[in-house]
Amino acid sequence: MHCSLCQSSNQAEFTTEMMIHFRGLRKLTDPGVLVFPKVLVCLNCGFSRFTTPKTDLARLAGDNLRTEVSTQQRSVAAD
DSSP, rough: OOOTTTTOOOOOEOOEEEOOOOSSSSGTTTOOOEEEEEEEEEEETOEEEEEEOHHHHHHHHHHHHHHHHHHHHHHHHHO
C-alpha cells in the first residue's frame, strides 16, 4: 500500500490509544470514548490514517445517538 499523499511505500503501523471527545458545550463534562486503533504512518511525509475498530465504532455511534436524542428532547421542551 502506498501513501495517499506522497505515494511512498515507506510506512509503518503503530498501536495507539486515542480519546475521542464529542463537540459542544453540553459535552464538556463527558469523558469521551477511549479507542485503540492501529495507525498507518508514512515515514516520509507524516501522513497518517486509522480505522476505528467495530467495537469502538459501536460505542461512538451509541454515544453520538444519545447526544442527538438529548439535544432534540431539549429543543422540543423549549418550544
